[in-house]
Amino acid sequence: MSKLNPKLVSELQCYGAKEFSACYNCGNCTAVCSLASENNEFPRKMIRLSTLGLENEIESSLEPWLCYYCGECSSTCPRQAEPGELMMSLRRYLTARYDWTGLSKRFYTSEIWELGAIFLLAAFILVMFIFFHGPMTTELTAESGVKLNTFAPWKTIEIGDWIMAALLGFFLLSNIFNMYLKVIVRNKNIKIPIKLYLTTLWDLAFNFATQWEFSKSENKTKIAGKQFNISPYWIMHWFLMSGYVLMLIMIMVFLGWFQTDNIYEWWHPQRLLGYYATFGLMAGLIYFFYNRIKKEQESGKHSHFSDWVFIVLLALTTITGILVHFFRIYGLPLPTYYMYVFHLMVLFPMLMIEVPFSKWSHLAYRPFAIYFAKVIKAAEKVNSKD
Amino acid sequence: MEEKNKIGVYICHCGSNISDYVDVEKVREEVAKIKHVSISKTTMFACADATQNEIVQDIQENDLDAIVVASCSPKLHLDTFKNVAERAGLNPYNYVQINIREQCSWAHSDKPVQATEKAIQLVKSGIARVGYSEALIKTKISAENVVVVIGAGVSGMRSAIELADLGSYVYLIEREYFVGGRVSQWGELFTTNETGKETISRLYNKLIEYKNITLFTGAEIISNTGTVGNFDIQVKIRPRYIKPGCKVDPEKLQRVIDACPVEVPDEFNFNLTTRKAIYKNFESEFPEIPAIDPDHCTRCGECEKLCDDIDLGQKDEFVNIKAGAIIINTGYDPYEPKTGEFGYKEIENVITLPQLKRLIELNGEELIYKNKRIQNIGYIYCVGSRQKDGENKYCSRYCCTSTIYTAIVIKNKFKDIHNFHFDKSIRTYGKLELLYREASENGDIFLQFWDEDPPVVSSNGNGTVVSIKDMLSSGKEIEVDCDLVVLVTGMVPRQDNKIADILKAPIGRDKFFNEIHPKLRPVETVIDGVLISGACQGPKNISESVKSSLSAASKANSLVKKGEIELKPTIAFIDKNACVWCDECVKACPFDAIIKVQSNGKNVAEIIEAKCKGGGMCLPVCPENAINLKGYTDNEMEAMITALAD
Incomplete structure (x- = not known):
């Protein structure tokens, strides 16, 4: 059972992900992403974890580092939720989370x-x-x-x-x-x-x-x-x-x-x-x-x-x-x-x-x-x- | 009945649809031998203009007294050839259509010889039937150009104004003491952002300009004895206990309200607050005069001491109205969740969407419920709707949009609000999709549950938690802390629906009023002259309600404006000599079209022509065989059977 944290969305906005709230879970990004597989919904899974504010799960995810921002997801997104930019922002967020000095x-x-x-x-x-x-x-x-x-x-x-x-x-x-x-x-x-x-x-x-x-x-x-x-x-x-x-x-x-x-x-x-x-x-x-x-x-x-x-x-x-x-x-x-x-x-x-x-x-x-x-x-x- | 001596018979090739398998010439030869057939012809297309004109000419030149066309299904061309007969001056009920395409050539294309034989028999039976046909004349009844509109909500008021514009006299009957119905309870509404109150004020101010609209408030229809064109309606008007000429002074009214010792739950606020026996729901409510609720007033007289305009001696009034048509516009009730349904009435911060909407109206700067500031709001969708196993299978459609719009309003109006939507899939159809987008962009979080796995609302020591297996996160179990849980309830039919019994208006399986045909006759009921519009017919948002109310208004006006209404002649009739008044036919008739009358010193049944739909339910139950249906008499049917059996 994970606890939803509504405050993460605004925190991630500071890291650059301004638009991902517009996501309505259609999965087009996953359909076009070359990294997506049957068991790993790239990048939708990370969007969802971010939306729900599941910090521990984001922290233990490697997906943001595996993404090289080809941008296919962002140009395909019907709601301009910029999934690629979210992945970029998560890299910044993770960098901050790994850094113990703060x-x-x-x-x-x-x-x-x-x-x-x-x-x-x-x-x-x-x-x-x-x-x-x-x-x-x-x-x-x-x-x-x-x-x-x-x-x-x-x-x-x-x-x-x-x-x-x-x-x-x-x-x-x-x-x-x-x-x-x-x-x-x-x-x-x-x-x-x-x-x-x-x-x-x-x-x-x-x-x-x-x-x-x-x-x-x-x-x-x-x-x-x-x-x-x-x-x-x-x-x-x-x-x-x-x-x-x-x-x-x-x-x-x-x-x-x-x-x-x-x-x-x-x-x-x-x-x-x-x-x-x-x-x-x-x-x-x-x-x-x-x-x-x-x-x-x-x-x-x-x-x-x-x-x-x-x-x-x-x-x-x-x-x-x-x-x-x-x-x-x-x-x-x-x-x-x-x-x-x-x-x-x-x-x-x-x-x-x-x-x-x-x-x-x-x-x-x-x-x-x-x-x-x-x-x-x-x-x-x-x-x-x- | 006159004997038919000159019958014209036309056998159609239907291009080759019939003649490929049925030997139409042989059929013609066979039927030509029948005694009273004076003309028999085959034709390539009976429905073609040239053939129609030829038939008209034949009827007129040979003075034919009946015709039979053997072609396709009567569903396709019965009216076509009835019109041909009428154009030639022949009564259209002296025409019989025989279907030798669907029933012979198409059904038996593998056996052309037998198909031809069957066609011959069918045409013979048609000729036998037409021999007994009677010339029937449509009855005409007078109609009052008066329409009763029941319910002065947004769609009732809009109907009334439209009808008044079209020139009908309108009686607008409202059960409550104030107009506006549900809409007056709501604040800002999608997509105009106008409040419900403003919408209603706008309509009311227009409505009172019309001299041909009479509004009754606190009024209910208690009986109806008439039929289409001439409904005879009795209305009971409950007293307001306030003299009609009263000039309302708000300060004085407040003193009187303060003096009233009675306190009852306020239904206008869905019982979030209480009100006094003397009340007005909000200041700009119409009519301006307040009302005293007779069910709760104890007649203590405290108010009378303070105000001369109060008269607790007023009595119920009764008014009789003659009307040509009635529009039912009685609206809906919000679904009331059962105790314990998602914690309703068991966990204190679980409310319904209508309650939330009132709560927004009742709060100022901050959203407070039960002395607690609200920041995290969870909305559980489809409560009481789309139930797989429950009573309400349908989707109320307006609620997704309404919830999303409310969430947007709350976010704009109050600070630090987080909205969590627990839905079964969002249905913000059409242009309303933009609102869904706006809400997502505002940061509202949407979680989706499976039918069989609804969210669970529970209360731990610190607050209320909604747990959900989130479909959008591959079934991950998520817990959400909520200060307020809002149950998004759909529309259900009015609990008090006596009007359905009084007007015999049909109720569908969903318990809403039922139209004749959802696509082609969407506002008419099987009771002639009784129309339905708005949410009493099924869940609708305001635009859809008003659209249907305008449609009902024009339908009602077109029915009554000519001053007379034509009725179908194919109805039941009673042989009064044979009738012994056993009551069986009355029980069988779903339209209450049969009454008891005195004839030659005995009780007999009589058909009310305007009510009879020619359904035939009364025929088989009559032990004396005293009832016949015009156009389908025993003689006609027996003749057909005899001819077929030959």
Whole structure:
């Protein structure tokens, strides 16, 4: 026996699902959804759980993470109840539920909290630089130009990197553990043999690296009249992600090599890798901005405040990074220093807020959800054989 | 009866429908041999214009005294050939149709020889019958251009105004002391958002402009002795105990009401409150003068001391009305749930939808019931309707929309309301679907139950809980906390339905009044001149009620406006010499069309022509064989049988 909670509907509205109350249970969304099966009414089941406010059941559901917002349900809905947007909002809601600090909920449901946190973290970086920056020498050396490593030695920055990485890892992993508790441990109906966690590990790794499910949209890519079985969304997502990950590796692991005062030839790997990462990020960003402004695809029709914050912060980080690079190689010391500070002022809040508490965390939850779903399914098979 | 010497017989090919299997020429040859047949013809299509004209010509030139057409079913063309006879100057009842298509060619297409033989016998029997046919003349009776409309609710008032516009004189008879019926009890109504009171005020203000409408309130029909065109109705008007010229001063009225020591449950508010013996349901109610309820007044005289306009000495009045037609517009009662049905009358915060509607009207800023602020409201649909095993099989149709609209009104009017609908599937048909959508968008939650698994209302220490196995969540069991549980009750016939007995108006299986034909004659009853409209005929919303009332008004007017009404001549008649007045025929007649009269010093039965429907129920029960049905006399029937047996 579950207790109806009428207050969840208005709570979910704060997470972006404004229209789902209009649902009258016709089931058209389930009929068109490629994820729906005989035993799982995608996405109608989640709509119903949300309508009735059955929080515990929503909390233990993996369905929102398995949905990749192809938008078929929303465009088919005869009542414009936007089931796709509900699934999106449930991802935000679940992110907040997994987060034990309660910050995620604050950021998703309050613009003041989100902006406040960004400015606070940016201010922290600014203050650190005001007090601890190195000499701002305007003198250029013949062979290397601007002395960025004198202003901000990479060894110091790298220490900051690792402190930040430790924080991010701690929050994100503890939230994933929380997800595991809610989805698997609390589900008393299933007993999962430890072995299964290992045999399905490949899915976790594969999906983590490729986010392959995104490619299975109804939307197909057409190039020169040829249709490919991959969605343009996935391609652009891949560009963005590969750029992002490459850049992350370079600044976290190879900062000493990447943040150099030397100006290499254009074909040098330091420059080529940097340009590829920048290109990937920019291409992805332009695609996602276009999608949200033009609103042609279902997934771009509804933009939550947090969606804009995410792409704006990412865009600012990218653009300031590009400017740092060019100011440095064209020998403009002061603009390089100021832009470097500004770059970190955007980068730091973006990673601190988005990775454990907001949109970037989805990249971790999705593969884990696929992994957990596989594990549960395998366990059910094993149990039914017994 | 004159003997028929010149009978015309026409045998139809019906294209090839008949002639492919029945040898029509042989049939013609056979019947031509019969003595009184002076013309016999076969024809490709008897119903074709050219053939009709030929028959007319034959009748006139040969002075035929009867005709027989052997063709298709009389259901299809009896009237066609009756009209042919009439055009030729022959009485249409001297025409007999024989069906040799459905009964011969189509039924026996595998045996053409026998089909032809059967056709010959059938046509012979028709000729035998027409030999005994009588020329019958439709009787005409005078009709008063006066219509009695029973019930001054929304549809009764609308009927009255329409009839007055069409030029009939209208008596509008209302049992209550005030007009408006159920509609005056409701607040805002879908889809106009106008309140019931406003709707009724609008109608009343228009109604009193008409000089040809007389309104009686506190009045009931107690007897009727007449028939269509000339109903003879007696009306009893209960006293109001207030002098007619009274100018109502609201403050003084309040003092008088305060002084009245009697307190009774207020039915206008479905017993949510009480009222005094002297009352007016709301200030703008019509007629403006209040009334004293004689059933509860103790005649203590307290009110008389305060007001000169009160006269407890008033007596019942009786009025006789002659009317051409009657429209029954008596409306409905809301279904009253049984004690314990979904906790009704056992759990204190379980009420009905009509009560909720009154509760909204009685509350101001906040919705309060039994001193508790209401926020979570559960509505259980189809209470007393769509019962698989119970009495009420039907769907009242208006209730889904009404509930949804009420939920919208409540949400707009009061703060922090949550509506939960426990339904069996929503039927907000037509344009009303938009309301359903609005309610969903407002965040109302709909849960659906199975017929065999209705929701359960229970009370725990903290409040009331509705539990449901929700069809929309694959049968998941859900509990919902409710501050108020509203039972959505449908319409049932009026509990007090004496008028049905008085007017002999037929009642259907659902206990509502029954029309003759639901599609083609939707407002007429089998009692000529007695029409039905509004919710007394079955559940209807206001628009549907008013539509049917306008239809009944035009039907009533078309019946009486000519001043006379034609009656079918095929009715029973009594051989008074043979009749011994045994009473059997009276018992058999469902229309009370037979009465006892004195004739030649003895009691005999007599048929009231305007009431007889020619049903024939009285014929077989007469031990003296003293009753015959015109057009179907024993002579005619016996002649047919004899001819067939030959």
